[in-house]
Amino acid sequence: MQINRNRIEEIKKKIAREYPEFKDIEPRITEKDIGPQDEIFQKLDMGVPKQLRHIYRLKFTKVVEAKDSVSLDRILMVTLDENLEIIKIIESR
């Protein structure tokens, strides 16, 4: 499934509603195939899933100024799975 403009707009509205400091910021969109990561699973003694995963990332960024005039990079990242469902939203600390 390809990400389309409608889905991007839906996510932007959600972000504007729930994270208003990132309102009106146009996200940078990337996508990525993720292989089975066999070595990591083996190192952790876990069974290895064989499927290839595909994720999309919407990255919202801005620079803010703290009270003491120090610049802080602010990043909010939305990760979507291959069905375009949000699997996580995280922010820079």
Next chain:
Amino acid sequence: MRMLILSGKKALQKQIGDIRPLEKSINEYIKSKNEFQALLCYYDMPGKYRLKRAKKQAEAIRDYVLQIERKIGEIDFLLLLGGDEVVPFFRLPNPCDDADEWVLSDSPYASRDENYTIPERVCARIPDGRSVSFMTRQLGKEKASYAKSFGLSAHVWLRASTEVYRAVGNPEDLKTSPPITSDEFKPGWLQHKDFLYFNVHGSRNSSSWYGQRGNEYPVAIQPANINEATGVVASEACYGAYIVDKTIDDAMSLTMLEQKEIIGFCGSTTIAYGPVQPPAGEADLLVKYFFEYVQQGLTLGESLRNAKLDFARKALRRHGFLDDDDQKTLLQFVLYGDPAIRGREGNKRSPNAD
């Protein structure tokens, strides 16, 4: 258990001058650690194992550790003595699309293979702080028990922070910034505590950590607010453990470690991530697991190693893979201080995470 204490003699001398007081403290430290077979090696000096001396490069120093391991058997604890100028951090490719050119990391020192995200041994570092007394102090610390904790969260992350802080304290006691700012911060809040938790903003260019409410970013805490602080510190602040070219007074991590009763500092060398609300992920989850293991009575070093293993397993179970920011979280979190000290009396075993 085996512990290797590793440093570079020439670089260390350059940083702190006369290293004899430190060597004396190391000898006393080794004698006091009855449960360890501990030894001190300088990667740049001939030693009893007749290894080729290593250059002051992270890869070469890691190879040196692996060579020692082949001579004496598996090293369970690795303690690096000195900051980046003595035992360089690895500069790993940044998995995330953010402003960090590299991820400064000690993770490769904790791994026997090339998959650095998953640690196999404990690794911690005692930064030099450009002061021999700063270093010797770290080796002689003892834990007192107070049965109290302190937590400070950016206001915007209160819900997420509550889930982490619950591991060590009463969530109702968690303070937020704002309203808390460095102007009203009371040093007494950090005194007589077992755990200090910070979920705040940080910057590579500032020694302060910041709160947030909406578009308001007050200074939440700065080094001047720290006096006679105690306990185990974990900070999720971006660059909370960044110490390259920093002095004791301009890095929160070093200011914390300068305190007589701060026994360890766990933090991130680079831009860190976390959710705004539960469930815990990224830095929140790693720190939560770290606190839980310390609470169980494991050493600080084991607690961070096990936290990373549990973190990776959790991410794999949740999504089936470690994504970019999961990997960065695993690589960027480091432990400063004595890895063999315990934050709480209790379990003296050294179980692996399960």
